[in-house]
Amino acid sequence: GENVEQHPSTLSVQEGDSAVIKCTYSDSASNYFPWYKQELGKGPQLIIDIRSNVGEKKDQRIAVTLNKTAKHFSLHITETQPEDSAVYFCAASIYGNNRLAFGKGNQVVVIP
Amino acid sequence: DAGITQSPRHKVTETGTPVTLRCHQTENHRYMYWYRQDPGHGLRLIHYSYGVKDTDKGEVSDGYSVSRSKTEDFLLTLESATSSQTSVYFCAISDSSYNSPLHFGNGTRLTVT
Numbered sequence: 001g002e003n004v005e006q007h008p009s010t011l012s013v014q015e016g017d018s019a020v021i022k023c024t025y026s027d028s029a030s031n032y033f034p035w036y037k038q039e040l041g042k043g044p045q046l047i048i049d050i051r052s053n054v055g056e057k058k059d060q061r062i063a064v065t066l067n068k069t070a071k072h073f074s075l076h077i078t079e080t081q082p083e084d085s086a087v088y089f090c091a092a093s094i095y096g097n098n099r100l101a102f103g104k105g106n107q108v109v110v111i112p
Numbered sequence: 113d114a115g116i117t118q119s120p121r122h123k124v125t126e127t128g129t130p131v132t133l134r135c136h137q138t139e140n141h142r143y144m145y146w147y148r149q150d151p152g153h154g155l156r157l158i159h160y161s162y163g164v165k166d167t168d169k170g171e172v173s174d175g176y177s178v179s180r181s182k183t184e185d186f187l188l189t190l191e192s193a194t195s196s197q198t199s200v201y202f203c204a205i206s207d208s209s210y211n212s213p214l215h216f217g218n219g220t221r222l223t224v225t
Contacts, residue, residue, distance in 0.1 A: 063204070099145075103154060
């Protein structure tokens with residue numbers, strides 16, 4: 001089955017700097033890759049997603065890039081702000097059904 | 113936020129007692145999921161449903177059962193709660209589109225003493 005790994009597990013950045021989180025996946029048939037942000041005491045919230053026919057997608061300060069050959073995708077957050085501090089999860093679709101395989105999450109801390 | 117309500121939000125129960133968690137949605141989505149979240153494990157799928165009375169097991173289904181008698185409600189039952197089932201439980205929904213995103217509720221924190 002699909003296996004998704006996230007690196008690094010914890011990331012600290014200075015406010016205003018950029019943050020990059022990378023995920024790798026194992027199943028080349030995966031074709032949908034969402035990113036979720038989870039704030040304390042809340043459920044994960046979808047922030048951006050990308051499908052395999054696209055190499056990059058951007059929404060204001062966040063972007064996702066996909067490298068299908070290398071089987072990895074990354075979340076980029078520019079001009080980080082304290083409210084970006086959260087746990088971020090990546091996921092990859094499991095071929096043949098409506099399920100996702102999740103990474104274990106990254107704690108991002110933005111230092112004011 | 114997607115219209116997902118989980119109840120209760122917090123529960124403390126004793127080992128060996130049955131527990132039922134409820135997920136209610138107002139989006140009329142076909143798919144519903146139960147996940148548990150534990151430190152170091154991320155989100156793990158317990159059970160999911162692809163329609164009324166249609167359910168299937170996820171990766172950590174032992175000790176759990178589910179039921180879905182209406183589109184809007186998905187119940188998770190711990191037959192006989194154990195301390196290893198202390199966790200935060202999340203319900204998620206998605207519509208019937210292939211590769212559509214999941215939308216999560218705000219979770220139920222369950223403590224088994």
